[in-house]
Amino acid sequence: MSVIHMSASDLLRRLQSGELSAVELLQQYLNRVETHDASVHAFLDVAREQSLERAAAIDRRRARGESLGPLAGLPVAVKDVLCTAGWVTTCGSRMLVKFTPPYHATVIQRLLDADAVLIGKTNMDEFAMGGSTENSAFGGTRNPWDLSRTPGGSSGGAAASVAAGMVPLSIGSDTGGSIRQPAAFCGVSGLKPSYGRVSRYGLVAFASSLDQVGPLGRTAEDIALALQVISGHDPRDSTSANRQVPDYRGLLRQPLRNLRVGIVPEHYGAGLDEEIAAAVRDAIDVFRRQGARIQEVSLPHSRFAVATYYIIAPSEASSNLARYDGVHYGYRTEEAAMVAELNEARRELIRSGQTAAAEDLESPLVRMYRRTRAEGFGPEVKRRIMLGTYALSAGYYDAYYLKALKVRRLIRQDFDSAFQQVDLILGPTTPRPAFRLGEMVDEPLSMYLQDLYTVSANLAGICAMSIPCGITRGGLPMGLQLHAPAFQEERLLQAAHAYQQATDWHRRCPDLC
């Protein structure tokens, strides 16, 4: 078996035993990137030299018998939404095309402290807004299972890089499904931690009450390994939870006794692909055969989740993205042209006798903000900013934003009462398998409606995971979504691990391999 098909956990064992050096391992992955990334475009930047140097340094430290971190020598890719000191972080946006962060995100620092080798930064929808990676300012990513299809998004590059065997582990972010949906589309595992489990310090903000960083990999064990490293309290993120991080990897093999699994009738409405419905039912049977008790639970407000999400997330985004003003960092419009344009508009108004309108024209500073943002942001980011600004504006705040916050409470309460009856909720991650590139580019609402199964976990702040549970007749992966109460990640991982012991969907690779 080539290293490309091995799990991160197997690779670490080989690195530890000396069977494999970090440099040899990295070289194999770099070769994969070289061969396949021209067609997949999972990476925005590959740190060939730096990663080779780092791998060599880890090999030397190992040879000297030094104690090494839990990911020592393992290549890891990170979504380009995480700040890396001295290494350009674009967030998939023209706005940040030359932005070099002055500090590391906490997650990056923890990966480095664990002696991981950061191989590159992965492609994403601009500012993590989207579900197809087509909103990247630097060109989309293709699904390794079918290059005419999307890998999902916004962590499309992160999922595709693992699926294509270009890296064993990657880090993404999830605001409304951006780890789980691409994991499902690309046939890999991905976990969105509970809100507060992982520090958001240095994560470029999209919607701060929903954003979480999480891992993507092949197996539940690999996810446990990565989650262990990136989790924990961080004084630099005041929303990070000050609570102990369980030994995820150690707990993985603990059998789940008397497991009560909830299935949700609301998940099986119109719009769910039949093959996915059947694959999810089969997956639930696997749990049943392992002794789980299956029962129905209702999430009556789940049909309001997408509407709630598409008020709250854009509202928070419109506020967060106000920082891109062309002053402190990032792109700024060409000033001379901007001032000339403004003067010309003023002269034109005066010429036609509209002196009041000429007086009302914005100042050069405001025009600079507007031009900078009009040129720096892509269409989806503009839509979300506009939507959020509208929902928060005077006269609409109560009808939209406040209303959505109240429905958010109802969605959370649905989960609270469901988890009184069951330990886990199982269902589909997505209503359809990976769609074709370009299929929904001009239909934002259709695209938003694809998020119906994933946004609830973010609104409620609970943890959720997607694992592969089948392949369609057309050869596309399908994802099973597991939900657990907040800070019960170990339960997700134990259940996913038990499922992966009984099935081999997570070992399937695209032909590209």
Add this chain to the structure above:
Amino acid sequence: MPLSRGEVDKVALLSRLVLAEDELDRMTAQLQQVVEYVRLLDQLDTTHVEPMAHAADLTNVFADDEVQPSLERERALANAPKRDEECYRVPAVLGE
């Protein structure tokens, strides 16, 4: 309650964006669709529901009132599109 082009243009100003004529048409139609869809929430009576702004089980988190090292000026200014020694440089704020 259809959104007018004028209203969308005003939102663009509030958002500190400028939309070209064709962009404004497209944006008006697309926002209209989304705004109509999210009115789905009107079906729910939420009179007695507490709003939920975030999921963290926290109220205020305070740091000790101690001076901590922070980003040095040079590094903070390093990404500035335009600077003037120790300051960010912006276009004229008041009239010429």
